[in-house]
Amino acid sequence: xxxxxxxxxxxxxxxxxxxxxxxxxxxxxxxxxxxxxxxxxxxxxxxxxxxxxxxxxxxxxxxxxxxxxxxxxxxxxxxxxxxxxxxxxxxxxxxxxxxxxxxxxxxxxxxxxxxxxxxxxxxxxxxxxxxxxxxxxxxxxxxxxxxxxxxxxxxxxxxxxxxxxxxxxxxxxxxxxxxxxxxxxxxxxxxxxxxxxxxxxxxxxxxxxxxxxx
Numbered sequence: 656x657x658x659x660x661x662x663x664x665x666x667x668x669x670x671x672x673x674x675x676x677x678x679x680x681x682x683x684x685x686x687x688x689x690x691x692x693x694x695x696x697x698x699x700x701x702x703x704x705x706x707x708x709x710x711x712x713x714x715x716x717x718x719x720x721x722x723x724x725x726x727x728x729x730x731x732x733x734x735x736x737x738x739x740x741x742x743x744x745x746x747x748x749x750x751x752x753x754x755x756x757x758x759x760x761x762x763x764x765x766x767x768x769x770x771x772x773x774x775x776x777x778x779x780x781x782x783x784x785x786x787x788x789x790x791x792x793x794x795x796x797x798x799x800x801x802x803x804x805x806x807x808x809x810x811x812x813x814x815x816x817x818x819x820x821x822x823x824x825x826x827x828x829x830x831x832x833x834x835x836x837x838x839x840x841x842x843x844x845x846x847x848x849x850x851x852x853x854x855x856x857x858x859x860x861x862x863x864x865x866x867x868x869x
Contacts, residue, residue: 678695678696678697678709678710678711679709679710679711679745680707680708680709680710680727681708681709681710681712681726681727681742681745682707682708682724682725682726682727682742682745683705683706683707683708683724683725684702684703684704684705684706684708684722684723684724685704685723685724685725685731686704686721686722686723686869687702687703687704687720687721687722687723688719688720688721688722688869689716689717689718689719689720689721689736690716690717690720691714691715691716691717691720691722691734692714692715692717693706693708693709693712693713693714693715694712694713694715695709695711695712695713696711702714702722708724708726708742709742710742710743710744710745711741711742711743712741712742713739713740713741714734714738714739714740714741714742715738715739716734716735716736716737716738716739716763717736717737718736718737719736720734720736720737721733721734721735721736721867721868721869722734722738723869726745726747726756726770727745727747728745728747728754728756728770728771728772729770729771730756730767730768730769730770730771730772730773731767731768731770732758732765732766732767733765733766733767733867734763734764734765734867735763735764735765735799735866735867736763736866737762737763738760738762738763738764738765738799739760739761739762739763740758740759740760740761740763740765741758741759741761742758743757743758743759743781744756744757744781745757745772747771747772749771752776754771754772754775754776754779755772755779755780755781756772756773756779756780756781757780757781757782757783758781758782758783759783760782760783760784760785760798760799761785762785762800763799763800764797764798764799764800764801764863764866764867765797765798765799765867766795766796766797766798766817766867767782767791767795767796767797768794768795769791769793769794769795769819773791773792773793773794774793777790777791777792777793784798784812785812785843786812786825786841786842786843787812787814787823787824787825787829787841787849788824789814789821789822789823789824790821790822790824791819791821792819792820792821792822792833793819793820794816794817794818794819794820794821795816795817795818795819796814796815796816796817796819796821796832797814797815797817797863797864797867798812798813798814798815799812799813799863799866800812800843801813801840801859801862801863802862803856803858803859803862804838804840804855804859805840805842805850809842809844810842810843810844811840811841811842811843812840812841812842812843813838813839813840813841813855813859813863814832814838814839814840814849815832815836815837815838815855815859815860815863816832816833816834816835816836816837816838817835817836818835819833820832820833823839823841823849825841825846825847825848825849826846827846827847827848827849828847828848828849829848829849830848830849830851830852831852832852834854836854836855836860837852837853837854837855838852838853838854838855838859838860839851839852839853
């Protein structure tokens with residue numbers, strides 16, 4: 656009887672002191688410049704090369720910072736300065752159908768190279784931004800808040816494809832980018848369709864690339 660009580664007490668102690676949920680590893684920091692942080696249920700931590708990134712992490716870069724994340728499936732996400740994204744989901748079990756990846760971009764300029772999850776099934780990957788959801792077809796692309804491409808002083812978002820194809824799905828309509836260098840823009844201040852697909856000018860492409868250069 657005494658042993659049973661001791662066991663019960665030990666079990667209760669474990670249940671009340673164990674973490675509510677184990678953190679699921681999503682990837683790691685491959686490269687960083689300046690200051691970037693991760694926020695999750697355990698608090699806020701400053702990132703460094705080799706730092707672990709977890710599912711549900713909010714990743715934030717400070718002024719003039721850059722951050723490159725390599726996820727478990729080989730996909731890569733680069734963030735420019737003053738960016739904020741959430742690693743909403745990453746489930747990667749090779750050689751099974753249990754694969755999914757969801758990334759929410761809150762602000763900032765970013766580029767993304769898809770990995771094994773999207774290559775196995777494009778519908779496994781969900782990429783959300785403030786103006787559109789991106790349907791990805793095994794690709795490399797960039798997006799974010801830009802100053803060129805639309806009327807001066809009009810806050811807007813842009814997307815450009817480097818390789819593969821994406822569908823920019825906005826409340827006002829959608830377009831497909833499937834030729835390297837093609838891009839589109841959307842205003843940030845109202846519901847609208849993406850602008851007609853066209854090749855970005857050197858000035859438009861340079862702004863986005865400079866925002867991501869280490």
